[in-house]
Amino acid sequence: MFKRILGDRSGNFGMMTALLLVPIIGTAGLALDISDALLVKTTLQGAADAAAIAAVAENSAGVSEAMQMSSDGPLTAAIADATKIFVAQAGSGMGYELVSTDVQVVKTGSELKAVFSYKAKVPTTLARVLGQDAVTVSGTAEAVFQTQTFRDFYLLLDNTPSMGVGATPADVARMVNNTSDQCAFACHIVKDGTEDKNSYYNLAKRLGVTIRIDVVAKATAALMDTAKSMRKSANQYRMAVYTFGEKAEDTKLLEVASLTENLDAVQTKAAKIGLMSIPKQGYDNDQQTDFDRALKNIGTLVGAAGTGVSAGSPEKVVFFVSDGVGDAYKPSSCTKRTTGGRCQEPIDIVECTALKAKGYRIAVLYTTYLPLPTNNWYNDWIKPFQAEIPKRMEACASPGLYFEVSPSEGITNAMNALFKKIVSMPRLTS
Template sequence: MWRFLTDRSGNFGILLAILLVPVIGAAGLALDYSNAISIKAKIQGAADAAALAAVAESSAGVKQAFAMSGDGEVSVGANDAVTFFKAQFESDTDFKLDQIFAKVVKKDGRLYSVLDYQATVATTLSRILGKDLIRVAGQAIVEYQTEVYRDFFLLLDNTPSMGVGATPVDVAKMVANTPDDCAFACHIVKNGVEDMGSYYNLAKALGVTTRINVVAQAAAALMDTAKDSRKSSNQYRMGVYTFGEKAEDTKLLEVVAPTADLSKAKSKAAKIELMSIPKQGYDNDQQTDFDRAFTQIADKMGAAGTGLTASSPEKVLFFVSDGVGDSYKPASCTKKLTGGRCQEPIDTQYCDLLKSKGYRIAVLYTTYLPLPTNNWYNKWIAPFQNEIPERMKACASPGLFFEVSPSEGISEAMTTLFKKIVNTPLLTG
């Protein structure tokens, strides 16, 4: 018996038999867990795709979210996520889905799509160790920025200087057809009666396009661009303002109050007229008061919002002008005075004040064309001609300045500026 117990021959086979089960089990676990990880990656990819599909641009969930007046759950989006997720594994037998939970929520102007899942993967060799299943779980989260709400306030310079011909050809035609070689189409209205012999009506008879005509057409066309760009009917509101209807009462004229009815805004913008004067030289031509216009438009705009909700829209001032101020400003004019008359490039301190309050300012500078045959221009404007575009650019928010000569497309320039604004990512933090 002692010899039997102390005999070591044949131990390898016995030990091998004893160790074979855990070795195979361990190898099986490695293979099965590797397989489970691979399957989880496949499921995770499907979950990511489903969460993304639920808030895709053209999805029913996004449409429902846009139609919601406030925050809340988007049931259609959640259902779509589950349906999309399941559809990717209709014939897949590598695993079993145990739980699926999807949720789409609109909060603070963003959509959050979340999909959680749990699944079980059957094992093979691991069953030797009594492990028949491996559980896998994961989560997919997608954040989608919904529309940014913005109120646009178009401040359009319609003062007498905007009655100049829109192109060099138009300027030459006016000069050639006026006894005093005048390039300006002065709009004379006295005591409410239109002077049919004024240069404004002469320009119409000659087929001359003035700068204010082009600006009005461009403002109207911009409404179509805004309508095509918005994701919901109340995403953008447009208000249109000019420097006044007549020189006798130069105060901000509200052509149309801020409205989401962009067809209405288009119709009214197209009818903008040049400010009228009762006679040439009235009030020493002091009708282009940028300081007053900026101060008054601020009262109309109200507090700047975050843009995340319709009740807290961003406020954007869209300013279109040739950049030359002409007003009674005896105390703080930046150029030489004629009595109290101040002719100067725009005073940017008023722009800076608006920007400090959170407003964004987009500036479309319609190049002030030199008028070498005009004595007034040569004496008063030519000395600071080069400063005009510099001041206008300084007035604008970063990246929102555009200069266009009257012979180019003002409408296209306004559209370009608008798209730069609406395509700029919203800073929320």
């Protein structure tokens, strides 16, 4: 009988299944538990990032404390703020046990650095059959703020003929109602150095119509006052101003003001920026808005991007103001249909991407391209991609540095707001 029992093989499948069931369930459960742990880590990492950035934000208690310190050291107010932010962002009832947190916010010279680290345990479910009661997750977030970050600003202002449109819907309507062809553009016609007194540019002046480029010039000049009021030393911010050219016969990157810390001189020159002139209607098939060339040429002027920690290593910021519609000769690389090689398109972001890859930050102020329903050219060529213009302009900008200003808003206020955002934004370093 004993031999028969030893030789009996019936029921093997059931026994093997029973033996393998534990590791199978444990392995499957571990995968699910790890997935849950990753979700918890994502939540906690986001909370840590928010805490680190908040600790050294320009208007934070930590920065205020640092400004009053005569020497380096920890910032107790910032540490307390970071902890509160982390707790608020992390939430509760997420199915984890917070094991530990550590916050260090220290002032070293002109740099404030916040480091927030955390560790938590996420209880397991099915993986417990393998003896795994919890999965540990941890992470660190760092943010840096320069109490005196040095920056060079290169303002690239679109002054091409499309910026001769009325600055507001009321200005557009006034031009349309006072021109035989219902034209909303104040074309600036200058031939052989002689101003055409009958051009729509002069008509706009007689009618008291404000055109877009005039508002941009005024806003750029006013921006210098903002920069002067916010800088902590005379050489903290340097400015240079460029346009797309003075006249259509010689379109090129035109230096209005070279890079300098003398913002009063930049202000005087910027206030005189005018609309690009054309020798006649339809000159060069209206191909004067070459964004690719302008942005590429700016890249050759800017030089290597610095860290901002000293006047000898300034950050580089391209401050780009435009209505976002390119009009240039691009017979093969245009993103939209062409006519005779003429390319009308929302800005192609290839050169924007190249600048950002060099370490430059791009701040974009999009002056909303106004619909012109009475204009056949607009209806045929621009209206089909009107909705894409702001999306492309935002894609050109560095994260967080895009601003659209509608006709009913003030371009001066918009430029100031974007500038303030640039100079107050802490950098997340990890």
